[in-house]
Amino acid sequence: MGDIVFVELPEPGRExxxxxxxxxxxxxxxxxxxxxxxxxxxxxxxxxxASSPELVNGDPYxxxxxxxxxxxxxxxxxxxxxxxxxxxxxxxx
Numbered sequence: 001m002g003d004i005v006f007v008e009l010p011e012p013g014r015e016x017x018x019x020x021x022x023x024x025x026x027x028x029x030x031x032x033x034x035x036x037x038x039x040x041x042x043x044x045x046x047x048x049x050a051s052s053p054e055l056v057n058g059d060p061y062x063x064x065x066x067x068x069x070x071x072x073x074x075x076x077x078x079x080x081x082x083x084x085x086x087x088x089x090x091x092x093x
Contacts, residue, residue, distance in 0.1 A: 040072040
């Protein structure tokens with residue numbers, strides 16, 4: 001996508017369905033939907049992204065986090081890839 005210039009996130013309390021859209025990210029090149037890997041309730045959003053959306057690129061596992069979700073069905077965790085499987089999938093493409 002390139003450098004992120006805008007992030008739209010849901011409000012806390014919103015219910016998310018697994019694999020459904022929950023927000024939008026915009027870069028200088030494209031606009032893309034965000035998809036929830038799990039269903040549940042949004043408990044917190046990163047308000048800092050409104051003024052510093054570039055944190056998504058620069059520190060995605062730290063200051064660039066987007067949302068925190070209370071998982072609705074822990075069984076959905078079995079539908080996800082671990083880091084090694086994700087790396088293999090994306091390397092093949």
